[in-house]
Amino acid sequence: MAFRGLPQVRSGYNGRMDNPGSSNGIYLDHAATTEVDPAVLAVMDACYRENSGNPSSSHRAGLKAREELETSRESILEALGAASYDLVFTSGGTEADNLAVAGAILPGRTGITRVLAGLTEHPAVLGSADLVERLGGTFSTIPVDSDGRIGERELSSIELGKTTLVSVMMANNETGTLQPVERICSLVREAGGLFHTDAVQAVGKIPLRLDSFKPDLVSLTAHKIYGPKGVGALLVRRGVSLFPLIMGGGQENGLRSGTENVSLAAGFAHAVKLAVELQSREAQRLRELRDALAGEISSRFSEVTRNTPLEDTLPNILNISFGGVEGSSLAKLLDEMDVAVSTASACHSGSGKGSHVLEAMGLEPALIRGAIRFSFGRSNSISQLPELLSCLGKGVERLRQLAGTE
Structure with a gap:
């Protein structure tokens, strides 16, 4: 995998959960909340x-x-x-x-x-x-x-x-x-x-x-x-x-x-x-992590739609729809593999409604239902991507088989 040369996480975080920063999984929901520095x-x-x-x-x-x-x-x-x-x-x-x-x-x-x-x-x-x-x-x-x-x-x-x-x-x-x-x-x-x-x-x-x-x-x-x-x-x-x-x-x-x-x-x-002092360096690092994940998903998975624009976006958020997959089911499977992601805003996901954001953007209902948000933070590093992609592949394959689309 072409992951060499990307900057690593600064010391003090290891990218794990139950609490972001502990030792039980990969935490990719920093847009919902972050660990206390x-x-x-x-x-x-x-x-x-x-x-x-x-x-x-x-x-x-x-x-x-x-x-x-x-x-x-x-x-x-x-x-x-x-x-x-x-x-x-x-x-x-x-x-x-x-x-x-x-x-x-x-x-x-x-x-x-x-x-x-x-x-x-x-x-x-x-x-x-x-x-x-x-x-x-x-x-x-x-x-x-x-x-x-x-x-x-x-x-x-x-x-x-x-x-x-x-x-x-x-x-x-x-x-x-x-x-x-x-x-x-x-x-x-x-x-x-x-x-x-x-x-x-x-x-x-x-x-x-x-x-x-x-x-x-x-x-x-x-x-x-x-x-x-x-x-x-x-x-x-x-x-x-x-x-x-x-x-x-x-x-x-x-x-x-x-x-x-x-x-x-x-x-x-x-x-x-601290956030302002680290902004320039951290934004570059997060952007490279996000783009590396986006590139690998695009090359490894069929029927994927990128919902995050290519330009004028935050450096740490990637929203992707997986065809033939329910995002909520994929998120649950990933959670069982100790990978934390979201299907929508954490402040809104408990309502049981689909993403009003993706709906406003004109996405079809199936793409809205298949959406996953990955949001990177200080606790993430490039070394986590192989494990993340492996878990993601297992989850998508299992759900598509169950749905009869693969």
């Missing part, structure tokens, strides 16, 4: 032991916690080139998306409550439709092309006037498709609306300097970048008005009440710092 864990551990005060308290322990919280906030903003933003800590990307959409259209902000969102957005955005409509607004979707991208033709077909908010994710979590967010942001701003982008999958995968195009609202989460679960953020460009969804003590500038978890914030900040 040991350096991040060390920062959090020290914070839990040495900085347990309530950041809203006025005594020394509280002031020390407040200082740590604000240092973490500023560290994230600095790493992402976001000097013109305020940062609201949340419980994760879903809450950040909800706050961006609902907080922008709650009564009192404006009489115009029209929301547009990409048809391939995360369920945290699309699922806000009911709330928007209950609040008296309208929620519409923007179509995508066969790559899952909102192109010029799609943009020209929508009316941006009288729109309160447009939400388009920076990078798709199922296919890796990158959206032209800078172009869309500019058009929305010209039309007088707000622009929100979910950057959960983009941090650490592509260069990201938010002040270069200034989206109004940006959602982030820690657990996709080797940070802890349970913490995320919404970045709010200064001057943008937003209404809270959680009421109480008025923490986070009144936008998200509840005592902040300083240790989670500190871990999040360190995870962002």
Whole structure:
């Protein structure tokens, strides 16, 4: 196999599971979640032991916690080139998306409550439709092309006037498709609306300097970048008005009440710092791993369709449909062989529905059902590909034989 010369994984990870990073299998679901980086864990551990005060308290322990919280906030903003933003800590990307959409259209902000969102957005955005409509607004979707991208033709077909908010994710979590967010942001701003982008999958995968195009609202989460679960953020460009969804003590500038978890914030900040520092080198390594797998699948398997575009995509995601195979069955067989992959977004796969992303791209139902997402991360190396391909071959062959297609 022509795998020589590709860079190997950095020390500290071995690509195994039950927990990503243990010793029981190959983990290829990094778009769903990642293991906590040991350096991040060390920062959090020290914070839990040495900085347990309530950041809203006025005594020394509280002031020390407040200082740590604000240092973490500023560290994230600095790493992402976001000097013109305020940062609201949340419980994760879903809450950040909800706050961006609902907080922008709650009564009192404006009489115009029209929301547009990409048809391939995360369920945290699309699922806000009911709330928007209950609040008296309208929620519409923007179509995508066969790559899952909102192109010029799609943009020209929508009316941006009288729109309160447009939400388009920076990078798709199922296919890796990158959206032209800078172009869309500019058009929305010209039309007088707000622009929100979910950057959960983009941090650490592509260069990201938010002040270069200034989206109004940006959602982030820690657990996709080797940070802890349970913490995320919404970045709010200064001057943008937003209404809270959680009421109480008025923490986070009144936008998200509840005592902040300083240790989670500190871990999040360190995870962002590491992700940005490693971005260039790691993106190249992941791209080579992804392309090596894509090439081997193309040469070894019949009836395969690549759903991840060839250009303008994240470096670590490969979505492939296997003809004559149910993706959910293949994923289960691979799991029995200690290989972890996904059939769709982990946040959506439990619903029992097919991928709304692939449907929006115009794929036939059989291809949607046969889709598998491989998402590489720091724990993967080129040395795992022979074992992965062997397991994949056994799984596909078995299912096609059962279906009578081979």
